[in-house]
Amino acid sequence: DAKTTQPTSMDCAEGRAANLPCNHSTISGNEYVYWYRQIHSQGPQYIIHGLKNNETNEMASLIITEDRKSSTLILPHATLRDTAVYYCIVLRADSWGKLQFGAGTQVVVTP
Amino acid sequence: DAEITQSPRHKITETGRQVTLACHQTWNHNNMFWYRQDLGHGLRLIHYSYGVQDTNKGEVSDGYSVSRSNTEDLPLTLESAASSQTSVYFCASSGVSTGEQFFGPGTRLTVL
Numbered sequence: 001d002a003k004t005t006q007p008t009s010m011d012c013a014e015g016r017a018a019n020l021p022c023n024h025s026t027i028s029g030n031e032y033v034y035w036y037r038q039i040h041s042q043g044p045q046y047i048i049h050g051l052k053n054n055e056t057n058e059m060a061s062l063i064i065t066e067d068r069k070s071s072t073l074i075l076p077h078a079t080l081r082d083t084a085v086y087y088c089i090v091l092r093a094d095s096w097g098k099l100q101f102g103a104g105t106q107v108v109v110t111p
Numbered sequence: 112d113a114e115i116t117q118s119p120r121h122k123i124t125e126t127g128r129q130v131t132l133a134c135h136q137t138w139n140h141n142n143m144f145w146y147r148q149d150l151g152h153g154l155r156l157i158h159y160s161y162g163v164q165d166t167n168k169g170e171v172s173d174g175y176s177v178s179r180s181n182t183e184d185l186p187l188t189l190e191s192a193a194s195s196q197t198s199v200y201f202c203a204s205s206g207v208s209t210g211e212q213f214f215g216p217g218t219r220l221t222v223l
Contacts, residue, residue: 098169
């Protein structure tokens, strides 16, 4: 499975967009990009996923580069409740159960 | 509303005792998972099940077992608890052919 690289931490001002990068340069054609987050002491929460095209839902947008070697999760208007660890995960289509969580990015949203 | 619950939320036990952590979901999901989370290691997969009577070992399965007798439940058993199994345990479930998993609130287990 492809490995991912994320910054250890980042800060974001409340109300501004938060752009979280993820590098997955060894991703293969049948691997999806999934994003989860974990608010302190809670279980992880699914955010969004994509294969090739950009995706948007009520929580976030996912931008995947054309070569699929990197992606960016965008939280359009960060709130204090978005403070969490964000995980970028590459997942093979035939291994749905095998989420591999790395260290993620600690995002702190400040007033 | 459908949900996934774990019990107990907190447990303290002694080395050598058998411990069972419960996980119950009302999503009617085929797939269920158990993870542990430790400082410095992130979440690691212990066991998973793709349906009734199906169980599979994950990355860190030694010392743990699961059984799946119905769709809703996947209990995790520590046969003989060790201090190295002190951790936070999360259960999750998902539908078929998706990586979107729904996680429970977690169980904090301390083995003394």
